[in-house]
Structure formats: C-alpha cells, structure tokens
Amino acid sequence: MTASQPGGTAVDAEEYPILVEQIDGVQVITLNRPRARNAINLATAEAIAAALEELDSRVDLVAGVITGAGGTFCSGMDLKGFLNGERPSLPGRGFAGIVEEPPAKPMIAAIEGYALAGGFEIALSCDLIVAASDAKFGLPEVKRGLVAGAGGLMRLPRRAPYHLAMQWALTGGFISAEDAYRAALVNELTDPGGALEAALAIAKEIAGNGPLAVKATKQIIVESVDWTLDEQFVRQRELSEPVRGSEDAKEGARAFTEKRAPRWQGR
Incomplete structure (x- = not known):
C-alpha cells in the first residue's frame, strides 16, 4: 500500500x-x-x-x-x-x-x-x-x-x-x-x-467557501475571546477589511450575480 x-x-x-x-x-x-x-x-x-x-x-x-x-x-x-x-x-x-x-x-x-x-x-x-x-x-x-x-x-x-x-x-x-x-x-x-x-x-x-474568508472567520472566533469590549470591532476590522477588498470578494459577488459557482484564487 x-x-x-x-x-x-x-x-x-x-x-x-x-x-x-x-x-x-x-x-x-x-x-x-x-x-x-x-x-x-x-x-x-x-x-x-x-x-x-x-x-x-x-x-x-x-x-x-x-x-x-x-x-x-x-x-x-x-x-x-x-x-x-x-x-x-x-x-x-x-x-x-x-x-x-x-x-x-x-x-x-x-x-x-x-x-x-x-x-x-x-x-x-x-x-x-x-x-x-x-x-x-x-x-x-x-x-x-x-x-x-x-x-x-x-x-x-x-x-x-x-x-x-x-x-x-x-x-x-x-x-x-x-x-x-x-x-x-x-x-x-x-x-x-x-x-x-x-x-x-x-x-x-x-x-467550497472563500479561503481568505474562512481563515479570517476562524481567526476572529478564536482570538476575539481575549478582546476587550472597546477593541472588539477595531480588531475585527483589521482582519475582515483585507478580505472585503480581496479579489475573492469581488469574485464571490460576480459569481452570485451570474448564478454560477465561484472560482476562488485565495487573493
């Protein structure tokens, strides 16, 4: 084997x-x-x-x-x-x-x-x-x-x-x-x-989901346990905004409007 x-x-x-x-x-x-x-x-x-x-x-x-x-x-x-x-x-x-x-x-x-x-x-x-x-x-x-x-x-x-x-x-x-x-x-x-x-x-x-979004989602869930109330959304934006501006985010929107499966690139 x-x-x-x-x-x-x-x-x-x-x-x-x-x-x-x-x-x-x-x-x-x-x-x-x-x-x-x-x-x-x-x-x-x-x-x-x-x-x-x-x-x-x-x-x-x-x-x-x-x-x-x-x-x-x-x-x-x-x-x-x-x-x-x-x-x-x-x-x-x-x-x-x-x-x-x-x-x-x-x-x-x-x-x-x-x-x-x-x-x-x-x-x-x-x-x-x-x-x-x-x-x-x-x-x-x-x-x-x-x-x-x-x-x-x-x-x-x-x-x-x-x-x-x-x-x-x-x-x-x-x-x-x-x-x-x-x-x-x-x-x-x-x-x-x-x-x-x-x-x-x-x-x-x-x-099947966007790889950048998956990784950032896990990171936010894991790390937010230690965030104070005042820093929660600031820290979240540090991780989520780069994903929002990624090529994958644009591809996800295009795929949705074109009614097809997205083709993720991880960037």
Missing part, C-alpha cells in the same frame, strides 16, 4: 506514522500506528507538524481533517517512547505538533474508538469534532498520578459546561460519545465507521 507524506512524496503506508491525502480542498491526516493504538511518538509529532505547515501554506487547501487508522483515534503519548526518554512535543507546537499551535485553517477531528489522554487533547485542539456513536473520550492522567498537560484542562471547560468538565477531568473516567454530544462537545454523531465520511462532508462544505 502506498500513500503520500507532506510534500507529496510516495511512501509505504505501513512504514510512515501518518498518511496524508488531499481531497477537494481538504487535507486528511490519518494517524497510522494502529498496532500502538495510534499513540504519539516523536516521529508522529514531527509528521503532523509538517502536514499542518503544508495545510497552512497551500492556497488550494482550505480545511483539514485528522483521524486514526485501525478503528481508533489516538490513545495519547507513546509510553514506550516516553520511558526511553522521548518527548513527542515540538518547540512552539507542543504535544503531537498541534496542541499549542493548531493550524490557521479549520481542522476537524473524526473520532472512531478511543480518544484518550493526549488523543483527546488533540481532538480538543481542533475546531469541530465528529464522532462515532460508540466512541469514547477521556483524560485519565489523574489515574496515573499525572496532569493532562497538553491543553485539555484549559480547553475542556471552554468546550463543555464547567461542572461536567471538572467531573470528567477529576475522575479521569470515560466520556461516552453520546454524553459528549449532549454537552455540545461533539458536533455530529455517526454510526460506527462513519465519522470520517461525515467529517469530510463538513470539511468539503467549508472548502
């Missing part, structure tokens, strides 16, 4: 820690260590970071999806590597090459099976989560005398009700996909095996 790595080079899929595909403006990253339940080692973190750099640098890619091979998403850090002194964290990007610096473009997590510890924290660093109905989430670090240090404790209370987030983090127990959906942590539930297809459908819908 062959696939591609960041940059488009063909590789033996079984020897590369992630697989990368580009489908209709969407980059799909598949964690490819199923025998290790897609645990993250240093090589995987470096590969994810390279893929995200490619996603952000390519005009033809508008959104991303991250998923796992073999029926599970990710079990967290590779403990064998950890015991050998390996830390799957990169300067500036953090654990798995994503949790401290997610891509500037929208990223969707497609969850089958387990998303635990660092695997859950990868999902929480994404903008949307699609999960199979039998998926399980969790931050079990406290059960091992550890602290979930890859963003989960900061992001979870912003994604789910405070008291639920506190219970889940302090007990370290499993969170069912149904409970996560009811708490609005998960955008969409699917039948088992259907998470990637559903995530791709959302990502393709995003990718």
Whole structure:
C-alpha cells in the first residue's frame, strides 16, 4: 500500500506514522500506528507538524481533517517512547505538533474508538469534532498520578459546561460519545465507521467557501475571546477589511450575480 507524506512524496503506508491525502480542498491526516493504538511518538509529532505547515501554506487547501487508522483515534503519548526518554512535543507546537499551535485553517477531528489522554487533547485542539456513536473520550492522567498537560484542562471547560468538565477531568473516567454530544462537545454523531465520511462532508462544505474568508472567520472566533469590549470591532476590522477588498470578494459577488459557482484564487 502506498500513500503520500507532506510534500507529496510516495511512501509505504505501513512504514510512515501518518498518511496524508488531499481531497477537494481538504487535507486528511490519518494517524497510522494502529498496532500502538495510534499513540504519539516523536516521529508522529514531527509528521503532523509538517502536514499542518503544508495545510497552512497551500492556497488550494482550505480545511483539514485528522483521524486514526485501525478503528481508533489516538490513545495519547507513546509510553514506550516516553520511558526511553522521548518527548513527542515540538518547540512552539507542543504535544503531537498541534496542541499549542493548531493550524490557521479549520481542522476537524473524526473520532472512531478511543480518544484518550493526549488523543483527546488533540481532538480538543481542533475546531469541530465528529464522532462515532460508540466512541469514547477521556483524560485519565489523574489515574496515573499525572496532569493532562497538553491543553485539555484549559480547553475542556471552554468546550463543555464547567461542572461536567471538572467531573470528567477529576475522575479521569470515560466520556461516552453520546454524553459528549449532549454537552455540545461533539458536533455530529455517526454510526460506527462513519465519522470520517461525515467529517469530510463538513470539511468539503467549508472548502467550497472563500479561503481568505474562512481563515479570517476562524481567526476572529478564536482570538476575539481575549478582546476587550472597546477593541472588539477595531480588531475585527483589521482582519475582515483585507478580505472585503480581496479579489475573492469581488469574485464571490460576480459569481452570485451570474448564478454560477465561484472560482476562488485565495487573493
């Protein structure tokens, strides 16, 4: 079996820690260590970071999806590597090459099976989560005398009700996909095996929109959390006005009046 790595080079899929595909403006990253339940080692973190750099640098890619091979998403850090002194964290990007610096473009997590510890924290660093109905989430670090240090404790209370987030983090127990959906942590539930297809459908819908507008929209939503009331519209204009004056904005208006699909150029 062959696939591609960041940059488009063909590789033996079984020897590369992630697989990368580009489908209709969407980059799909598949964690490819199923025998290790897609645990993250240093090589995987470096590969994810390279893929995200490619996603952000390519005009033809508008959104991303991250998923796992073999029926599970990710079990967290590779403990064998950890015991050998390996830390799957990169300067500036953090654990798995994503949790401290997610891509500037929208990223969707497609969850089958387990998303635990660092695997859950990868999902929480994404903008949307699609999960199979039998998926399980969790931050079990406290059960091992550890602290979930890859963003989960900061992001979870912003994604789910405070008291639920506190219970889940302090007990370290499993969170069912149904409970996560009811708490609005998960955008969409699917039948088992259907998470990637559903995530791709959302990502393709995003990718059909103006790429500059999509990127700026995500940036405003993410950054406005820290804006004061007085600076909100000033900061928003700094990001929205360049898009309003872009060639893509003119193309969007032309396409609407001419009743055709727009041809985005990313400028």
